[in-house]
Amino acid sequence: MARYGMLIDLTMCAQCSACTVACETLYRLPPGESGVHLRSFETGRFPAVRRVTLPVQCMQCQDPPCVKVCPTGATYQDPETGTVQMDYQRCVGCRYCMTACPYGARQFDEAQGTVAKCIFCTGRVKQGLQPACVETCIGHARIFGDLDDPGSEVSRAIAERHALPLRPDLGTRPSVYYVF
Amino acid sequence: MSKFGIQERRITRRRFLGAGAATVAGLAVAGSLVHRPRSLPEARAAAPRTPVAERLVPSICQMCSTHCGILIHVAQGQITRISGNPDDPISRGRLCARGQAGLQVVTDPDRVRQPLKRDGSGRLRPISWDQAFQEIGQKLQEIRAKDGPQALVWLTHPEVLASWEQRFMNAYGSPNWTSHAPTCFSSRNVGWVATVGAVPSGDYANTRYYVSFGRGINDGISNPQVQGLMTAHRNGAHLVALDPRLSDFAAVADEWLPVRPGTDLAVALAMIHVLIAEHLYSPDAVAQSVGFDQLAQAVQPYTPEWAAERSGIDAATIARIARGLAAAAPAAFVDPGWHGPQGGMYWNGVALTRATACLNALLGNLGKKGGLKLPGPSPLPDEKSLPLLQPAPQPPKLPRFDGAGGPEWPLAKGMGRAHVLPEVIESGKPYPVRAVIVYHTNPVRAYPHGARVIEAFRRLDLVVVIDHQMSDTAWTTADYVLPESTYLERLGPVQVSGTKLVLPQPAIRPLYDTLGEDEIIRRLAEATGLGGYFSYTLDQYNRAMLAPLGLQPADLAEREVTLPLPPSPPQPLALKTPSGKIELASSAMEKAGGPAVPVWEPPLVEPDGKTNFRLITGHVPMHTHTSTENLAYLHALMPENQLWIHPSRARALGIREGDLVEVRSEVGRERLRAHVTEGIVPEAVWMAHGFGCISPAQRLAYGKGASDAALAPIRSAPYSGACATAETLVTVRKVV
Ligand code: SF4
Ligand code: SF4
Ligand code: SF4
Numbered sequence: 084m085a086r087y088g089m090l091i092d093l094t095m096c097a098q099c100s101a102c103t104v105a106c107e108t109l110y111r112l113p114p115g116e117s118g119v120h121l122r123s124f125e126t127g128r129f130p131a132v133r134r135v136t137l138p139v140q141c142m143q144c145q146d147p148p149c150v151k152v153c154p155t156g157a158t159y160q161d162p163e164t165g166t167v168q169m170d171y172q173r174c175v176g177c178r179y180c181m182t183a184c185p186y187g188a189r190q191f192d193e194a195q196g197t198v199a200k201c202i203f204c205t206g207r208v209k210q211g212l213q214p215a216c217v218e219t220c221i222g223h224a225r226i227f228g229d230l231d232d233p234g235s236e237v238s239r240a241i242a243e244r245h246a247l248p249l250r251p252d253l254g255t256r257p258s259v260y261y262v263f
Numbered sequence: 264m265s266k267f268g269i270q271e272r273r274i275t276r277r278r279f280l281g282a283g284a285a286t287v288a289g290l291a292v293a294g295s296l297v298h299r300p301r302s303l304p305e306a307r308a309a310a311p312r313t314p315v316a317e318r319l320v321p322s323i324c325q326m327c328s329t330h331c332g333i334l335i336h337v338a339q340g341q342i343t344r345i346s347g348n349p350d351d352p353i354s355r356g357r358l359c360a361r362g363q364a365g366l367q368v369v370t371d372p373d374r375v376r377q378p379l380k381r382d383g384s385g386r387l388r389p390i391s392w393d394q395a396f397q398e399i400g401q402k403l404q405e406i407r408a409k410d411g412p413q414a415l416v417w418l419t420h421p422e423v424l425a426s427w428e429q430r431f432m433n434a435y436g437s438p439n440w441t442s443h444a445p446t447c448f449s450s451r452n453v454g455w456v457a458t459v460g461a462v463p464s465g466d467y468a469n470t471r472y473y474v475s476f477g478r479g480i481n482d483g484i485s486n487p488q489v490q491g492l493m494t495a496h497r498n499g500a501h502l503v504a505l506d507p508r509l510s511d512f513a514a515v516a517d518e519w520l521p522v523r524p525g526t527d528l529a530v531a532l533a534m535i536h537v538l539i540a541e542h543l544y545s546p547d548a549v550a551q552s553v554g555f556d557q558l559a560q561a562v563q564p565y566t567p568e569w570a571a572e573r574s575g576i577d578a579a580t581i582a583r584i585a586r587g588l589a590a591a592a593p594a595a596f597v598d599p600g601w602h603g604p605q606g607g608m609y610w611n612g613v614a615l616t617r618a619t620a621c622l623n624a625l626l627g628n629l630g631k632k633g634g635l636k637l638p639g640p641s642p643l644p645d646e647k648s649l650p651l652l653q654p655a656p657q658p659p660k661l662p663r664f665d666g667a668g669g670p671e672w673p674l675a676k677g678m679g680r681a682h683v684l685p686e687v688i689e690s691g692k693p694y695p696v697r698a699v700i701v702y703h704t705n706p707v708r709a710y711p712h713g714a715r716v717i718e719a720f721r722r723l724d725l726v727v728v729i730d731h732q733m734s735d736t737a738w739t740t741a742d743y744v745l746p747e748s749t750y751l752e753r754l755g756p757v758q759v760s761g762t763k764l765v766l767p768q769p770a771i772r773p774l775y776d777t778l779g780e781d782e783i784i785r786r787l788a789e790a791t792g793l794g795g796y797f798s799y800t801l802d803q804y805n806r807a808m809l810a811p812l813g814l815q816p817a818d819l820a821e822r823e824v825t826l827p828l829p830p831s832p833p834q835p836l837a838l839k840t841p842s843g844k845i846e847l848a849s850s851a852m853e854k855a856g857g858p859a860v861p862v863w864e865p866p867l868v869e870p871d872g873k874t875n876f877r878l879i880t881g882h883v884p885m886h887t888h889t890s891t892e893n894l895a896y897l898h899a900l901m902p903e904n905q906l907w908i909h910p911s912r913a914r915a916l917g918i919r920e921g922d923l924v925e926v927r928s929e930v931g932r933e934r935l936r937a938h939v940t941e942g943i944v945p946e947a948v949w950m951a952h953g954f955g956c957i958s959p960a961q962r963l964a965y966g967k968g969a970s971d972a973a974l975a976p977i978r979s980a981p982y983s984g985a986c987a988t989a990e991t992l993v994t995v996r997k998v999v
Contacts, residue, residue: 095493097481098511099884100900104360107896108344114899125940129909130521132941134514219347221357221486222493 086165087203088230088258090240091138095224098136102216109215116190118201119216141188141201142257143167149180166203185253320770321348325750326361327887328421329485330760335770342366342770352761359484360885364896368749373893373961375733375746376775395743400790402725406697412436413661414697418681420704424780431784433656434793438663441679446709449985450607451600453674454616457849460839461637465596467491469633472591474503476527476619477603479510483882503584507879508949509942524877524947525866526574527604528611531618533570534585536562538625543589545627554848561860592626594633607985610867618861624845641759644811651799651807664696674855675984682710682977682986685719698725707735708889711975711986712930729783733960746777753779757805766819857982867990876948878991880971883951892964903968904951905938913939923998928991930976933969
């Protein structure tokens with residue numbers, strides 16, 4: 084039993100998009116359909132202006148609205164890893180989950196006629212590898228591991244760096260944390 | 264074991280997967296406990312990872328000049344992925360977006376697949392390699408007989424097989440081999456060489472206080488440096504970005520100082536003023552330098568208040584940052600820079616580099632942890648000493664077409680002034696140039712005033728472009744396009760990467776009728792009657808380079824080879840300056856007619872703040888120069904550039920976010936979409952370099968965004984001869 088989680092430390096993120104392309108090349112996704120996207124927001128007035136860039140992907144919610152709305156059970160929560168997964172055999176492409184996800188973390192895969200999203204590289208993790216985005220992160224901004232284990236690197240870093248998930252008020256209980 | 268006691272390590276599945284994972288992989292082969300993927304991406308990802316099907320070929324990334332160590336994943340004769348080599352000291356198992364998208368260099372549907380020749384109607388048509396070499400060789404011989412060997416110019420970037428290209432040019436008798444230095448880093452090199460005899464690099468990972476004068480380390484990415492600096496940031500290092508634009512680096516830095524473009528020099532001089540006035544400099548460093556008193560006297564008038572008036576950065580901030588650097592010294596540095604204000608885009612680039620070099624020197628950070636380090640000697644032999652390469656052609660004693668290294672440009676030396684080539688072709692001065700060979704670089708969009716480059720090249724008797732894509736230069740001007748195999752399909756010269764030796768080796772056979780540059784040079788030499796100088800292959804060359812180390816190419820094909828590199832020399836003993844010391848006052852600068860110590864020099868042009876703007880440009884993390892916009896993954900990340908403009912100026916011009924605008928300079932006009940942002944000083948507009956492709960053969964990139972090179976006039980900055988592209992004024996209007 085584990086609950087896979089991730090920390091993205093924005094003070095280290097180089098905003099380089101290496102994570103985006105790592106996901107695309109590993110899964111041979113069509114260009115632009117990566118599970119990870121960078122989103123930027125600008126705030127303030129010159130010269131006191133700031134730009135925050137967030138790598139956004141599936142937050143692997145513990146209380147995932149996408150699972151609740153899926154009529155076929157194609158989107159499901161894997162009890163072994165606590166991750167939200169897709170069974171492509173069952174996905175009918177209705178896109179309810181896309182509407183339900185408050186993080187805009189899902190994309191429609193035109194070629195397959197199904198919905199795709201970040202799966203936390205579960206296959207790699209089970210082989211003892213890191214998720215591709217974590218492995219390649221040139222800012223060393225990403226830490227992956229088991230949130231249920233308080234001694235894991237990711238759990239310790241979340242505590243030490245006072246990391247927070249995005250929009251905790253939505254009640255989805257995400258497993259991806261950020262340091263701002 | 265060689266005489267250096269080289270350690271060898273195999274990249275095994277075990278190492279790559281980690282100890283625990285090896286068991287899982289082993290079981291999977293045996294057929295039990297197979298993890299059955301339930302999802303499509305998972306299945307796709309797991310498939311090529313079975314140990315039987317996948318081969319991992321270690322090599323180096325050539326998507327930029329950082330040369331990170333990579334593993335090329337090959338399954339069934341195809342490259343499935345490129346990942347970082349965890350054993351490589353440069354990449355440390357991590358690659359930037361460009362490095363990973365490198366596999367599309369091979370599969371780009373718009374690649375040049377066979378040699379092409381322009382026919383009478385202006386079309387490029389396929390010909391055989393034999394015909395191409397025979398015709399080009401004959402033409403080169405005619406040109407040499409008629410106009411002399413100096414009539415041939417070789418333009419190159421990147422400089423992977425530079426020594427082969429130079430050997431070819433030496434054999435031909437021409438002094439005109441030219442890299443891309445003047446369109447990038449010439450001023451930086453001139454300023455640093457004058458001060459400490461070499462160009463240092465930063466100890467990014469261990470620094471405590473880092474200031475960049477216009478270098479966006481996250482924008483034009485060097486993977487290991489970003490890794491180091493971001494780690495230092497987590498460990499508490501203070502990062503300061505002095506930049507007219509809120510660059511990707513400025514966005515993550517602790518402080519963004521929006522300096523008026525072209526005035527960084529004022530800030531640097533004032534910081535020196537503060538260090539000296541408040542006795543915050545390292546006495547040791549001063550003892551190892553010459554000219555301290557002269558410098559101290561020169562910077563007396565440059566108070567922070569004086570600099571604030573010019574730069575727009577307030578005096579208290581300038582003083583605070585100077586003190587911050589001093590407090591963290593010697594684990595503190597001002598980035599030696601690259602491109603940008605220290606590289607040569609501004610008129611006062613050499614002065615700025617000299618000032619930041621002196622500033623660094625006063626911090627006493629040379630050779631210190633968290634400071635700056637000078638390059639050490641290469642463990643590879645000097646190729647001139649190799650018996651295989653005898654007889655070596657002598658470098659010709661003729662003057663260069665661009666005057667570099669001559670009386671007018673003594674400090675530019677071998678870096679050349681490639682961008683003045685159109686002027687030389689037009690005027691025939693100092694002598695007629697009749698032919699160019701263009702390796703990879705794309706002068707039409709890499710050099711200023713692209714339209715003039717096209718016009719000039721069209722007047723030449725011979726333009727040969729060696730590339731794997733149909734660059735603008737190839738499309739508009741080439742008589743012959745010689746398709747090169749990509750870095751994933753061809754062998755390269757053995758290289759030092761950090762503390763490792765690497766062999767850039769092919770992972771697959773070339774997909775099309777292409778050749779490696781080594782083979783192209785060899786056959787070109789043969790056809791030009793110079794075959795005697797190239798009677799060896801690249802493989803034999805690599806063997807000869809490795810032999811003195813007791814190694815063979817095969818040793819590097821599978822294994823990582825660590826070199827016990829001598830630690831960088833104790834510094835700053837015996838620097839390669841005329842005095843052997845840090846030259847705060849530079850004799851070389853004085854000899855070249857410049858000031859011995861850095862003094863204020865204004866930028867060349869001044870925008871009026873009302874009707875016009877200064878055009879500034881720079882790099883982005885997902886593209887390299889003009890060579891990657893046609894690769895689908897990178898194109899998807901950033902298909903075009905935009906014109907960054909401050910809201911106050913945009914409002915006055917009736918421009919809103921996303922509007923199509925026309926940017927006009929004295930030499931050209933370009934169209935692109937506007938990005939209205941608070942993240943730029945009002946007097947400047949910014950666009951990313953590398954867009955505005957005019958080669959329709961690059962179907963994704965064609966016509967997207969604008970070319971900054973089309974707008975900059977040809978201008979050479981003092982002392983370095985670099986092309987001062989940021990000294991360009993433009994007007995902007997909304998296209999209705
Ligand atoms: S982020 Fe969206 S897709 Fe991911 S688990 Fe939460 S609701 Fe579902
Ligand atoms: S790879 Fe790492 S540093 Fe680069 S954008 Fe992604 S999270 Fe940020
Ligand atoms: S920095 Fe990126 S593009 Fe450059 S060599 Fe490294 S991985 Fe390749």
